[in-house]
Amino acid sequence: MTGKKQRSAFDQVSEFDRGRIVAYRDCGLTFRAIDSRVGRNQTTVMWICYYWLQEGTTDLCGPSHLPQCTISREDKQIVRMAVTDCSVTSRTVAQHIRSATHHSVSACTIRRRSQQSGLSARRTLLGLPLTQNHRCLRHQWCD
Numbered sequence: 001m002t003g004k005k006q007r008s009a010f011d012q013v014s015e016f017d018r019g020r021i022v023a024y025r026d027c028g029l030t031f032r033a034i035d036s037r038v039g040r041n042q043t044t045v046m047w048i049c050y051y052w053l054q055e056g057t058t059d060l061c062g063p064s065h066l067p068q069c070t071i072s073r074e075d076k077q078i079v080r081m082a083v084t085d086c087s088v089t090s091r092t093v094a095q096h097i098r099s100a101t102h103h104s105v106s107a108c109t110i111r112r113r114s115q116q117s118g119l120s121a122r123r124t125l126l127g128l129p130l131t132q133n134h135r136c137l138r139h140q141w142c143d
Helices: 003-009 015-026 031-038 042-055 071-085 090-103 107-116 131-141
Strands: none
Touching: 003 071, 015 031, 015 107, 071 090, 071 107, 090 107
């Protein structure tokens, strides 16, 4: 069976049936006995048991993201610092969090947490350098 067909067969098994497959396997039943009870392909049953043993989950793709490295109290502190002082940088906030909690947090995480709270970076707009001709025209207009 190709990988794509195998994935589609895997995805068609309900979460309840996946739990039944793992429970039957823990009871010591063979793959052939399990697939006859559940009504699924033996290869699909083997894959579900494999992922259960390797990942501790019956999902094919595993967890979709890494666990969060900051707790909600730290997130609130990050937002509070950003709101009270507009000139504070994400590196400064990261250093403050590190000194307060002895837990290192990257500046990228600080930016992400503030963006999730609805805050965005305020960047100053830089003026474009004018050519000599533009400067002359601007002086004439001002006069």
